Amino acid sequence: MDVFLQQVFNGIMLGSTYAVVAAGLTLVFGILHVPNFAHGHFYMIGAYVTFFLVTSWKLGFWPAVLLSCLVLALLGVVVERLAFRPMRGQPQVNAFISAIGVLMFLEALVTLVWGPEGHRIPNPYPATVNLWGLVTTQQRLLVIVTAALLIFLLNLFIKKTLLGATIEAVAQNREGAMLVGINVDRVSSITFALSAATAAIAASVVAPIFIITPTMGALVGMKAFIIVILGGLGNIPGAIWGGYILGLVEALGGGYISADYKDVFAFGLLILVLALRPAGLFGKESS
Amino acid sequence: MGASGLILRKCMYLFLLLIAVLVPQVVTSRYILQILIICYIFAVATSSLNLLLGYTGQVSLAHAGFFAIGAYGVAIMTTRSGLNFWWALLLAAAVSALVGFLVGIPMLRTRGSYFAIASLCFGVIVGIVAGSWSSFTGGYLGILGVPLPPPLNLPGMGALGFQSKAAQYYLALALLLLTLFVMHRLVNSPLGLSFMAVRNNELLAGAVGINTFAVKLLSFTVASFFAGLAGGLYASFMRTVSPEVASIHLMFNWVVYLLLGGAGTLAGPVVGTLAITALTEVTQSFKDYSLLVFGALLVVAMIYCPRGLVGAWEAMQRRLGTPLKRFRQVGVRDAKG
């Protein structure tokens, strides 16, 4: 029972990260229809920037996270402007290939600067806590709480602010939004900033628990894509629930079935689902 | 194209072929030959990717997976079952094609980015299986001691061994030529036109009686076959395989070779592979920056020059040459010839 609870807890922690990253991706893929395959690399860069600020600039953990979040927002805007905006009106796969260029660039950049080996962000909250018999660290709890808070804020933003409403309007009807005078370029920039910034926060809080490497983004990015497709393009609650479910499946599958093959579950599931429903779980079937 | 242009073109190809054949006579550096050998093998992989991505318009990212199936197939069959390399190579490529056919059936029902993601997932699964199924694949260490191709008994030439780099070079070149020959015949045929029709407009392709799904599946299967062939030869020449052969980085490199060289052109994959490898090798200090530069170049190419170097070359020729005259003079004879 104890082991089971531990796995569930790990699953929720893992899922928290996936949920935030997938929610960010569903904004750009589902709403702007940009298949940003480099989204996982935004996540990776977010972790490295925090690492750099904490170890080289000796910033405190939270100021570093905040600054990293801003840097990534800027990066998101720049990448959208340079690599994705010129692809508008072309087949979506062109943007996909462009994204491959972006991710190669980002990964090579980080490898050049910090080397291919792993690094560790000093853990700001290493103390252990005992939650009704479940032993864990404060940092792990922090991951879960931060993610929940981010998700809450994201929802609030979409539902309660004008900007959020605008993003939703563009999502629902791009041409219509243009007709009523919404500046699609601005919405694109802001959405990218938001999506990259949330990825940076998710990466920064979870990074002290694991080692950071230049290749950490690829797998996370792929999983985010899987979640977004399974959860329904542009469907934020779908991405969030999908993230938690994938985290749990991986933790339990990895714990009870096979740790080696834990990633196969997600990838296999995607192929299976797409085989049955080629346009995704919630996608519209065109005849 | 006029008849003189065609002859000129044939002469150019013959000249290039002559150079390729003479290389081992002139170049004695084992290092350079080794690089060229790998280049040719990767050019085969890139050419087969081109059939899918360039001609059929399906962005498949499963290609390293099929390369790996070919590589592991040869490694396992030769080291465990003691099968003759040539048979193992053929079988491994056939297995690769069969797997391509089977996974193609569900995956090709998806389109665009969804297909790209689904195919990438397949490629990653192959890599995970290669790394984890230790009893079969040797796990992360891989399989050592894959044999070189045994001597080939050619009539009139005696036994032809593959110990020397020069002989290996010729074998890789032969595989590349075979691949290009098949691609050439495919692309310049109504069957190849149906691939391009699917790329161009799937709805219209269906309306003129093309079974678009079957066309995509055929393209996927043929591409898998050649990727497997390339992987098998790679395993033998490297004398070892490891999960590296299934890595998405290898795959992304091929995408760069293809798109910078020119997707949807026969020469593009070869030009891209050779040019980029040469560039990386010539400027050694540049090696560290290569991925950085090629990542950026890929984005630039997608924006300004989606048909790559070869596409740009052709466009330049058209602009400098005789643009409309060619079309005006076209008659039935030319069309039939």
Place this chain on the structure above:
Amino acid sequence: MLRVEGLTKKFGGLLAVNKVSFTAHKGEVLALIGPNGAGKTTVFNLISGALRPTAGQVYLEGKPIGGKKPYQVAKMGIARTFQTTTVFDQLKVLDNLLVAHKLRTSSGLVDTILRTRRWKKELEESRARAMEVLDFIGLKEKALAPVQVLTQEERKRLAIGVALATGPKVLLLDEPTAGLLQEETEGIFGLIKSLKQRGMTVCVIEHKMRMVMNLADRVVVLNYGHKIAEGTPEEVSRNELVIQAYLGGEHVA
């Protein structure tokens, strides 16, 4: 030749086509008219297999074709053009026709790689057929030109040529003259006229009344998915319901 029976299509709550029946006899030109949104294109999509009917059946020479995929319908002998001009704009003119004739050939992968006798023979046949079609649509001079250099009107002719190259028994043309100038329209009219002379069965969706009056043997009128009239052009033009439908609509379709 082509018989449509009780064809019905629902899009969600919208009945786009409602129990439509008509027959196109061999060698005749049947015009399908009606205000915008009447369901004409949807009828073509149902016949050609692009959409699955909610109810009803389509017969070609007595054989049911319901539930078949577009490529199978094309093979059976029904070719169509699209309302927005569609040709393979990445291919050359001749290649557009060669690829459209591919459904009448049987060479496979092995034939193609080995260039077998069958492959060569079929390629010759395809080329001959393509040149015949090119001659017919008046684009012989541009056989090896890329589609990009064609004018809008030439593209429309090529689109019809692509449909013809599939060797159809019935040709469905969706607004073949939309967006053309007066004299360009005449060219397309002429083309349809010579098709008729050669005995081709043609169903055409057309808005230009003069053409309908001159060319069509019979006319079927749709409104809100219903067939409201059928008959010779004269009969239809005198029909009360038709006059009302056209006056009631914002545009004369």
